[in-house]
Amino acid sequence: MVRVGPPIRYTRRTALEHVKVSEMVAALSYALDLTEGQPLGHSARVCMLGMRLAAEIGMPVRERAELYYALLMKDAGCSSNASRLFHIVAADEIRAKRDVKTTDWTRVGFESMEYALGHVGRSGPVLGRLAALARVAAKGKTDACELVKIRCERGANIARRMGFSERVAAGIHALDEQWNGAGYPDHLEGEAIPLYARIALLCQTLEVFWREAGEIRALEVARKRAGRWFDPALVRAAESVAVRGELWEGLDASTLLADVWALEPEETSLFLTEARVDEICGAFADVVDAKSPFTYRHSTGVAEAAVRIGETLGMTPAEVTLLRRAGLLHDIGKLHVPNTILEKPGKLDAAEWTVVKRHPYYSWQILRRIPKFQRLSEVAACHHERLDGRGYFRSYDETRLDLPSRVLAVADVYDALAAKRPYREALPLETVLGMMRKDAGQALDGECVEALASAMSTTASLGNLAMALGQSVAVECAAAMVY
Numbered sequence: 001m002v003r004v005g006p007p008i009r010y011t012r013r014t015a016l017e018h019v020k021v022s023e024m025v026a027a028l029s030y031a032l033d034l035t036e037g038q039p040l041g042h043s044a045r046v047c048m049l050g051m052r053l054a055a056e057i058g059m060p061v062r063e064r065a066e067l068y069y070a071l072l073m074k075d076a077g078c079s080s081n082a083s084r085l086f087h088i089v090a091a092d093e094i095r096a097k098r099d100v101k102t103t104d105w106t107r108v109g110f111e112s113m114e115y116a117l118g119h120v121g122r123s124g125p126v127l128g129r130l131a132a133l134a135r136v137a138a139k140g141k142t143d144a145c146e147l148v149k150i151r152c153e154r155g156a157n158i159a160r161r162m163g164f165s166e167r168v169a170a171g172i173h174a175l176d177e178q179w180n181g182a183g184y185p186d187h188l189e190g191e192a193i194p195l196y197a198r199i200a201l202l203c204q205t206l207e208v209f210w211r212e213a214g215e216i217r218a219l220e221v222a223r224k225r226a227g228r229w230f231d232p233a234l235v236r237a238a239e240s241v242a243v244r245g246e247l248w249e250g251l252d253a254s255t256l257l258a259d260v261w262a263l264e265p266e267e268t269s270l271f272l273t274e275a276r277v278d279e280i281c282g283a284f285a286d287v288v289d290a291k292s293p294f295t296y297r298h299s300t301g302v303a304e305a306a307v308r309i310g311e312t313l314g315m316t317p318a319e320v321t322l323l324r325r326a327g328l329l330h331d332i333g334k335l336h337v338p339n340t341i342l343e344k345p346g347k348l349d350a351a352e353w354t355v356v357k358r359h360p361y362y363s364w365q366i367l368r369r370i371p372k373f374q375r376l377s378e379v380a381a382c383h384h385e386r387l388d389g390r391g392y393f394r395s396y397d398e399t400r401l402d403l404p405s406r407v408l409a410v411a412d413v414y415d416a417l418a419a420k421r422p423y424r425e426a427l428p429l430e431t432v433l434g435m436m437r438k439d440a441g442q443a444l445d446g447e448c449v450e451a452l453a454s455a456m457s458t459t460a461s462l463g464n465l466a467m468a469l470g471q472s473v474a475v476e477c478a479a480a481m482v483y
């Protein structure tokens with residue numbers, strides 16, 4: 001049974017230019033929470049805590065505006081090391097990422113050993129698990145540094161791609177640096193660590209411990225790690241705000257997202273343009289596609305196919321824009337699926353399918369929070385629905401699937417079958433279309449499939465694709481990858 005979230009209320013607006021960048025980015029930060037194994041709203045709460053600390057230390061407005069985005073986007077690189085982490089720990093990397101936030105890695109002892117025993121190779125046989133543990137013990141520091149490096153470089157690049165300043169990118173890049181120089185990836189020390197990163201690390205830890213163990217424990221952990229992990233002056237500032245009873249206020253409010261929107265300094269508010277929306281959609285498509293080599297370029301591939309189908313069907317420019325953005329973001333809920341499932345070499349079991357089938361629900365939950373994206377969220381949510389009602393997660397049938405939803409479903413299946421993957425070459429166009437035509441009229445919309453065939457057969461890229469045939473691949477294997 002899929003739980004439907006509370007209704008989301010927005011103020012009345014008439015045009016895109018009245019929507020702030022912060023409203024889109026704060027909503028999309030919920031997707032980053034999924035990859036980190038955190039409850040939805042983690043990044044938003046970290047932003048709220050960080051902005052309170054910024055006010056306490058008297059940070060100037062222009063810097064507060066930058067800090068705001070550094071806090072929301074702190075985990076932008078999180079998906080890029082998921083596959084690598086999964087191969088290192090040989091277990092659920094989302095769970096491992098969640099628990100690492102409460103583990104003190106700088107002290108080799110019970111806490112870090114308990115973490116390793118609790119996560120490394122959990123799903124494998126005992127010998128395999130011991131081998132995985134030995135690998136982690138031998139290469140622990142090298143691997144940790146590599147993982148953080150991948151993550152922070154990628155996160156900083158995504159921030160740049162979204163048009164944020166170098167200072168925002170630097171704050172994201174240095175998220176895992178620690179005050180005593182024991183952090184990663186550059187072992188920066190003290191005030192050499194960008195202030196935005198110092199605030200983000202402290203607030204991230206405060207948020208996680210506040211949620212799991214309460215206010216007193218959260219501040220206790222901050223005090224204990226002051227001078228090691230955290231800037232002592234920032235810990236004192238957090239305690240001062242807490243003493244006034246203002247630090248934790250409203251963190252669990254149902255209006256969290258709207259409250260966070262209101263925290264962006266008014267004087268420096270950025271407003272959305274059509275181009276900026278496209279940049280943000282493209283950046284988050286990269287976040288999704290970076291999660292696994294199995295899904296490399298899938299979101300952009302779906303967007304391109306959906307646009308071609310829409311144009312062939314004569315849809316309006318506005319509808320085609322909707323299709324492109326929905327294609328880029330349709331699988332954003334897949335950040336919730338661990339790589340143990342995404343990269344499983346064999347068939348998925350029933351429990352794993354249950355997890356997979358939840359991803360369009362999460363896509364909907366995230367995208368519906370963005371003002372002006374209500375329709376897009378519905379289209380994206382339906383990308384695995386089928387005309388015969390046998391899709392997921394809502395089991396809608398043809399009576400409830402509109403044209404954009406049908407186009408997106410066809411584009412999604414097309415890209416899953418046609419794109420090159422690490423384990424196989426691209427399937428021939430004729431094979432792909434043959435498979436899709438079998439489903440036309442029952443599961444997939446026949447008109448959309450024929451529009452795809454017509455569009456693809458006339459493009460150079462598809463000409464190349466059709467020429468790149470060669471390796472015979474079992475059709476069932478390819479079809480099984482249509483998540």
Ligand SMILES: [Fe+2]
Nearest residue numbers: 331383384483
């Ligand atoms: Fe999907």
Ligand SMILES: [Fe+2]
Nearest residue numbers: 302331412483
């Ligand atoms: Fe997809």
